[in-house]
Amino acid sequence: MASSPSAARRTRPSADATRDRILAAALDLFADRSFEGATTREIAHRAGVSQPSLNYHFRSKDELWRAAVDGLFAELGATLRARLDGLRGVDEVTTAELVIRDFITFSAAHPQLHRIITQECKGEGERIDWLVDTHVRPLYDVTTSLFSRLAAQGAVPDIPAPFLYYILTGAGPTIFVLAPECRRLAGFDPRRPESVATHADAVVDLLFGRRGAGGPPAP
Amino acid sequence: MASSPSAARRTRPSADATRDRILAAALDLFADRSFEGATTREIAHRAGVSQPSLNYHFRSKDELWRAAVDGLFAELGATLRARLDGLRGVDEVTTAELVIRDFITFSAAHPQLHRIITQECKGEGERIDWLVDTHVRPLYDVTTSLFSRLAAQGAVPDIPAPFLYYILTGAGPTIFVLAPECRRLAGFDPRRPESVATHADAVVDLLFGRRGAGGPPAP
DNA sequence: GTCTATAATTAGATAGAC
DNA sequence: GTCTATCTAATTATAGAC
Numbered sequence: 001m002a003s004s005p006s007a008a009r010r011t012r013p014s015a016d017a018t019r020d021r022i023l024a025a026a027l028d029l030f031a032d033r034s035f036e037g038a039t040t041r042e043i044a045h046r047a048g049v050s051q052p053s054l055n056y057h058f059r060s061k062d063e064l065w066r067a068a069v070d071g072l073f074a075e076l077g078a079t080l081r082a083r084l085d086g087l088r089g090v091d092e093v094t095t096a097e098l099v100i101r102d103f104i105t106f107s108a109a110h111p112q113l114h115r116i117i118t119q120e121c122k123g124e125g126e127r128i129d130w131l132v133d134t135h136v137r138p139l140y141d142v143t144t145s146l147f148s149r150l151a152a153q154g155a156v157p158d159i160p161a162p163f164l165y166y167i168l169t170g171a172g173p174t175i176f177v178l179a180p181e182c183r184r185l186a187g188f189d190p191r192r193p194e195s196v197a198t199h200a201d202a203v204v205d206l207l208f209g210r211r212g213a214g215g216p217p218a219p
Numbered sequence: 220m221a222s223s224p225s226a227a228r229r230t231r232p233s234a235d236a237t238r239d240r241i242l243a244a245a246l247d248l249f250a251d252r253s254f255e256g257a258t259t260r261e262i263a264h265r266a267g268v269s270q271p272s273l274n275y276h277f278r279s280k281d282e283l284w285r286a287a288v289d290g291l292f293a294e295l296g297a298t299l300r301a302r303l304d305g306l307r308g309v310d311e312v313t314t315a316e317l318v319i320r321d322f323i324t325f326s327a328a329h330p331q332l333h334r335i336i337t338q339e340c341k342g343e344g345e346r347i348d349w350l351v352d353t354h355v356r357p358l359y360d361v362t363t364s365l366f367s368r369l370a371a372q373g374a375v376p377d378i379p380a381p382f383l384y385y386i387l388t389g390a391g392p393t394i395f396v397l398a399p400e401c402r403r404l405a406g407f408d409p410r411r412p413e414s415v416a417t418h419a420d421a422v423v424d425l426l427f428g429r430r431g432a433g434g435p436p437a438p
Numbered sequence: 439g440t441c442t443a444t445a446a447t448t449a450g451a452t453a454g455a456c
Numbered sequence: 457g458t459c460t461a462t463c464t465a466a467t468t469a470t471a472g473a474c
Contacts, residue, residue, distance in 0.1 A: 015439065032341035036256030040468060050441055055469060057439090118337050121397045122251035132403045140404045157430050159421040162405040163394065167421060170393025175385035178340045184351045185359045186381040202378040202386060206425055211376050234457065259450060269459055274451055276457090 019057050021047040027068040031112035034119040035065055035127065066130065072113055073135040079106055093155045096146055097204055100168065104200040107173035108191050114173040140165060156207055164207075171203050238276050240266040246287040250331035253338040254284055254346065285349065291332055292354040298325055312374045315365055316423055319387065323419040326392035327410050333392040359384060375426055383426075390422050 025046035029038040040061055044051040058064040083102050087095050107114060117136070120128040144161035151158050159167070175182060175190045182190045190199065205211070244265035248257040259280055263270040277283040302321050306314050326333060336355070339347040363380035370377050378386070394401060394409045401409045409418065424430070 018439080034253045034256050034338070037253050039466085041466085052442085052469075052471095053440060061468065115337065117400065118334065118396060119253070121399045124399065128399055129403075132400055136400065137404060144405075157421070157424060159424070160417065162401065162407075163418050163421045165405075166394035166397065166401065166409070166418075167390045167425065169397075170389035170391070171386045172389070174389025174393065175382065177337060178385065178388075180340045180343065180347055181336065181351055181355065182381065182385065184348075185356060186363075186384075188381075190385070198379065199382050199385075202376070202382045205376060205378070206386065209428070209430055211373075211428055237457080258448085260448090271451075271453095271460085272458060280450065 015057070018047075018049060018053070022049065022054060022057060022064070023068050023071055026064050027072060027112055030065055030068060031115040031119075035061075040064075062127075065127070069116060069131065069135070072110060072116075075110070076106055076113065076139075092146070092149060093153075093208075096150055096155075097208065100172070100204055100207070101200045103168075104172045104203060105196055108176045108196045108199075111173060111176045111179065111191075114169070114177050118177075143168075157209060168203070168207065171206070175199055234276070237266075237268060237272070241268065241273060241276060241283070242287050242290055245283050246291060246331055249284055249287060250334040250338075254280075259283075281346075284346070288335060288350065288354070291329060291335070294329070295325055295332065295358075311365070311368060312372075312427075315369055315374075316427065319391070319423055319426070320419045322387075323391045323422060324415055327395045327415040327418075330392060330395045330398065330410075333388070333396050337396075362387075376428060387422070387426065390425070391418075394418055 022043065026038070026043045029043050029046065032038070040054050041051045043064075044054055054061075054064060058067060079102055080099060083099055084095070087098065117131065120131055122128075144165050147156060147161040147164045150156045151161070151164075156164065176196075179190050182188070188195060190196070241262065245257070245262045248262050248265065251257070259273050260270045262283075263273055273280075273283060277286060298321055299318060302318055303314070306317065336350065339350055341347075363384050366375060366380040366383045369375045370380070370383075375383065395415075398409050401407070407414060409415070
């Protein structure tokens, strides 16, 4: 998924598989330990290669980080694009609900996305500039303009689109990002399929103003 | 707030002020760079002391981290306790709304809370065990039992309490934790008082099922 | 391409003067 | 208490054999 088999092969065939193993290990460790906290030695060890092998395949730790993040956003983009391609002509409210469910399901399978964005959102830095300009802004623009149209037709509450955006990106992924805490506090793994479904239902019901099943009306 | 002036003074008076400056610097840097990413040299530099001074006041980097986190949760606890003390006899729905607003306001002023919890929620580790057992579980227990009662009387949607808990802890603080991204994407600082109020209104309206206006968009 | 060996830097913690 | 100087270990990156 992160390799590009279409690119002209200037390298040995075995290099692609090695590159992908390094990228997968790098993504996990960068997400868990942050850029500074992850060590190239541990990435190499998890990928089953020597530490200098990383500097052969990637110019630096920084370039390895960017390549790993590229792969993650490529996967998210492919997921959302596949959903939208299958829904041409469907009304916008239904489309929005299904895309939001896809986003939540993706966040459960790949909590690295939210973790890495959170880690880079400290003071300033080149990585957050690159992250926002390259990957986040396109998603933000399409999401907020969709929310504005949904609010205009009364499908979602009349909350300014940037706030709705951050309510969704917080309410959706957080339970999966904090899964180790959730296991300790609540005694269940939120990333199990039943939990993901319950959580997606809850977030969608909340956003689209549906009161959950069965509760008595407020006095 | 983190020093204990009531404790028997076995140290010089100047030590308390130094300790507090170290703790404040440590909290900021641990929150921004994670435990591994923050260096004791930079914490010392920001606090205006030498690096070995940290090892005089705290046994180790690990103990410094715990002391900084203790201070943060003490401040949150004091904030919530003050609110609850002022609301004896008030109905539970009103109490819940005000406490949630306090939590969101606190998260805007102290995004370190959510950042540190997120950072420690990787695989496993002694720090997450300590964090949950010492500080998070009491808050979780009181919050989820409150949510259960509110759901039973129809004040909030009928969503299982653990999911409601993570929807709140995600939807509330995330916009402040991702403030550097928000500034770049939406062009405003979410931590400004008007934005905090708009966001708190939006989250409360959503949780309590009001379709109300979220207020004017921030400039 | 992948390895071992290592260079250059930086980390947390300690020793000891004052 | 606070400092300067320094120890040991771990970090990223490079050199060069195969």
